[in-house]
Amino acid sequence: RKEVEQDPGPFNVPEGATVAFNCTYSNSASQSFFWYRQDCRKEPKLLMSVYSSGNEDGRFTAQLNRASQYISLLIRDSKLSDSATYLCVVNGDTGRRALTFGSGTRLQVQP
């Protein structure tokens, strides 16, 4: 089983739609969780951290389900500019283990 797994998509949605992605992780000791956004041929950029209680930033909501070992990202009122690949990032465990990136879920918002 991969450490971090995502549905590659693409998710094709109309403008204004609500879309959600899930990401599963294998290490139950993981402590840090993030969503990054990566545009085509660009570097990943931090979208938001994911906190245990769930957190929201404008149209974006992130949630963590420790029991089932997944995190989710919900995007409301999708904009054309939301089209990108969304990378799930998880740390392996406490200590010196660096973050592990998922392969990403591609979102295409259509007019």
Added chain:
Amino acid sequence: DAMVIQNPRYQVTQFGKPVTLSCSQTLNHNVMYWYQQKSSQAPKLLFHYYDKDFNNEADTPDNFQSRRPNTSFCFLDIRSPGLGDAAMYLCATSRAINQPQHFGDGTRLSIL
């Protein structure tokens, strides 16, 4: 202003000819990382430095080496590039090992 700067943006080298990619940061972060990313794949961590402490990933080929002469700079040396090493190379920094990472624009490496 860019806080993680990679040079060059595009690098072309010949098969087997050593190449060095550079990364600098103005964030004064403790950790610097090098990733390799191929099309439609996740960034693959090659190694990272926590201060001067070098941490190599188990599956990083010996062909890839790194140097961090000071807090601000980190270099990726590819001793004998093969065709399979053509990729985007991303440098990132973070304050600590589990903190969010800040990426440079990347260097796209082509092998002739």
